[in-house]
Amino acid sequence: KQEVTQIPAALSVPEGENLVLNCSFTDSAIYNLQWFRQDPGKGLTSLLLIQSSQREQTSGRLNASLDKSSGRSTLYIAASQPGDSATYLCAVIVNYGQNFVFGPGTRLSVLP
Amino acid sequence: DAGVIQSPRHEVTEMGQEVTLRCKPISGHDYLFWYRQTMMRGLELLIYFNNNVPIDDSGMPEDRFSAKMPNASFSTLKIQPSEPRDSAVYFCASSLGTGGYGYTFGSGTRLTVV
Numbered sequence: 274k275q276e277v278t279q280i281p282a283a284l285s286v287p288e289g290e291n292l293v294l295n296c297s298f299t300d301s302a303i304y305n306l307q308w309f310r311q312d313p314g315k316g317l318t319s320l321l322l323i324q325s326s327q328r329e330q331t332s333g334r335l336n337a338s339l340d341k342s343s344g345r346s347t348l349y350i351a352a353s354q355p356g357d358s359a360t361y362l363c364a365v366i367v368n369y370g371q372n373f374v375f376g377p378g379t380r381l382s383v384l385p
Numbered sequence: 386d387a388g389v390i391q392s393p394r395h396e397v398t399e400m401g402q403e404v405t406l407r408c409k410p411i412s413g414h415d416y417l418f419w420y421r422q423t424m425m426r427g428l429e430l431l432i433y434f435n436n437n438v439p440i441d442d443s444g445m446p447e448d449r450f451s452a453k454m455p456n457a458s459f460s461t462l463k464i465q466p467s468e469p470r471d472s473a474v475y476f477c478a479s480s481l482g483t484g485g486y487g488y489t490f491g492s493g494t495r496l497t498v499v
Contacts, residue, residue, distance in 0.1 A: 304485075305484050315493075316478075316491055316492045317428075317476070319489075324484075364485075371435075371441075377427045378427070
């Protein structure tokens with residue numbers, strides 16, 4: 274059974290810092306991997322999707338990497354801003370791409 | 386498109402009552418997913434549909450839970466009878482095809498059973 278873990282569970286940083294969020298999964302036979310953002314009381318918003326054949330994806334200040342063989346992904350946030358404060362969830366897509374298995378998330382606070 | 390629309394946003398009900406949660410997926414999306422989110426268990430997949438047909442309901446916790454998708458633009462998740470341990474945020478999501486592309490979540494329904 275696929276399991277997804279994320280560390281750290283929570284992170285607090287001053288504005289402007291670069292930071293890395295980590296995601297690990299137990300079964301390397303994944304279809305794709307996706308990072309989501311969840312703001313308090315809201316649904317999830319897709320940030321980056323990495324296909325299993327890719328090593329990384331970039332969008333603005335965000336960069337996500339994928340190492341299938343080691344079962345790891347990282348989300349790098351450059352020059353963090355208070356507006357980045359949210360919970361970030363990693364999800365792997367299994368079962369021929371039909372559904373996600375989510376990690377527990379990392380709660381990020383960026384202090385002004 | 387207005388995105389995935391869920392109703393109600395909040396629901397407070399008494400134990401033993403029937404609860405119905407509603408979801409309107411994005412037009413043209415052929416997959417619809419129901420999730421439950423709690424502090425203890427995180428985000429769990431309950432059931433998903435493809436072209437209105439239930440594909441995998443192995444995540445539905447008990448027979449008290451049922452889901453239907455009578456047409457491409459509407460789905461319901463019903464809990465009967467409800468129990469306090471069903472209190473959670475229930476999310477609906479839809480996508481076009483597999484692989485996670487265009488995966489869009491609704492804003493969720495916060496259910497409190499007292």
